[in-house]
Amino acid sequence: MEETNSSVETVYTPSLQETKKNRKKRSLWKSWKRLKGRTKFYLIVLHLFALVGAGILGAWAFYELGFTNNKGGTDKNNRYLSENQKYASQADTINSQEKTLKGYRDLSVLRAFYPQNADLIFNAAQFSDRPTAVQEMIYAANMYMQGDDHAAAYQKMLSDVDNVLKSNKMRPFEGNVIPWMNDSAWPALKAAILKDTAVIYEAARLTGVEPRLIVGCLVGEQVRLFNSKREMFKRYLGPMKVLSVQSQFSLGVNGIKDFTAMQVERNLTDDTSIFYMGKKYEHILDFQTADHQTERFNRLTNYHNHLYSYIYTGCILHQTMLQWKRSGYDITNRPDILFTLFNLGFQASKPGPDPKCGGSHITVHDEVYTFGVICNDFYYSGELAEYFPLKAQRFANE
Secondary structure, three states, X not given: OOOOOOOOOOOOOOOHHHHHHHHHXXXXXXXXXXOOHHHHHXXXXXXXXXXXXXXHHHHHHHHHOOOOOOOOOOOOOHHHHHOOHHHHHHHHOOOHHHHHHHHHHHHHHHHHHOHHHHHHHHHHHOOOOOOOHHHHHHHXXXXXXXXXXXXXXXHHHHHHHHHHHHOXXXXXXXXXXXXXXXXXXXXXXHXXXXXXXXXXHHHHHHXXXXXXXXXXXXXXXXXXXXXXXXXXXXXXXXXXXXXXXXXXXXEEOOOEOHHHHHHHHHHHHOOOOOXXXXXXXXXXXXXXXXXXXXXXXXXHOOOOOOHHHHHHHHHHHHHHHXXXXXXXXXXXXXXHHHHHHHHHOHHHOOOOOOOOOOOOEEEEOOEEEEHHHHHHHHHOOOOOOOOOXXXXXXXXXX
16 A cells, blocks of 8 residues: 655634734725825824823822822931920020020030031021020031030030039129229219210211220210219219210310310321321311311310310321321220320320330229220220120221
């Protein structure tokens, strides 16, 4: 029997469903090909916008449903930070000045370890009116010092400072450390000075001198006058709070002698003088009449307006400063010397490398002071500083 090998070829026949799909694809492709180019472009753009819109909508839904939320958590320093409120809560229990002083004391300790942070806190405190601001900022900075290399030394220094202050068993003195300022006449004299605030500032502007320097001279002269004839002046200064105006050997509220006033006037107009203040000051004391002596006397002894007393005072201070500066000895930053020379006069002003503070002797309650010291005491005391502050520049530029 003969065997016959036969090869049977299997032919794939698509199903009816597949045939329909293929026909549909060919139909769609033919339809697409028949479309104009502009229509094709619009359809492509339309589909792209649809896809972008769907993406945006999906992202919005994803965000709104909270899938992007960072659940977060409680900071490890939460308990430490919650304690910071204790400083603000002390507002009604501790004197504001005490809080401020304690803050700056602690700040000085912080500066020994972290000067950059201490400087930032100090500068920020100048813009804050909260007494506890410094302590609050220091507390916040301390959070990052917990356990660092400086923490132990920093805490020890703070503790040492506290212990030193607590170890002081002396009862604080309730008065002023400057003895003569504890005199009963001082409050009345301050009130009298404040009445002249406006004219003092006007004289300071005209003469290019810091107002507080002019007031320093006024304080020295008025304290001298009051204590030389204490009982007589008590009747006026205490009840009426008015300044004493001299009209005999010295003139006005600042006790300016006639010959000193005349030299001031000459110095203003003599551009060859070592005392010459400059062209813009030449006419600040021009006379209105031909009788200069009478007009000068009336200017300085005017009981109702002391402006000229302060103008002459400012000129003396400015001219003396220029004399020394041009001689090679700058006493701009030595108010004690300026006050002394104001009291002693131009004849005693001899520039040199070693000026001495002094002047007339003034006795207050059996304690002897000098004119220069009395004026300097006031200048650096902080008294009336809200009205006559210490300025960065004591004299206007030449």
